[in-house]
Amino acid sequence: MMYLHKFTRWSLKGDPEMGKTLTAQGRPYTLVGVCDERHHDRVVEFFIWDAVCVTCGETFEHRSTRSRFNATANCERHRPKCREKY
Numbered sequence: 001m002m003y004l005h006k007f008t009r010w011s012l013k014g015d016p017e018m019g020k021t022l023t024a025q026g027r028p029y030t031l032v033g034v035c036d037e038r039h040h041d042r043v044v045e046f047f048i049w050d051a052v053c054v055t056c057g058e059t060f061e062h063r064s065t066r067s068r069f070n071a072t073a074n075c076e077r078h079r080p081k082c083r084e085k086y
């Protein structure tokens with residue numbers, strides 16, 4: 001079972017379930033992909049979500065890691081200049 005858990009920040013628990021929609025801060029996030037990317041000497045697991053921009057309501061591709069899920073995600077246009085580093 002996949003679900004979102006918030007302790008001090010949102011993180012993803014359980015096995016990834018493709019096509020499943022989870023809700024965080026009242027916004028739907030649908031899991032559409034999982035990929036591994038190499039960052040320096042370690043492999044980071046990325047989760048790709050269909051998300052809704054909190055500012056304009058447009059859907060866009062949102063990426064998260066298992067331990068860091070940004071629940072106040074904005075589309076490319078409404079993203080703050082200082083982007084979160086993974």
Ligand SMILES: [Zn+2]
Nearest residue numbers: 053056075078
């Ligand atoms: Zn937007």
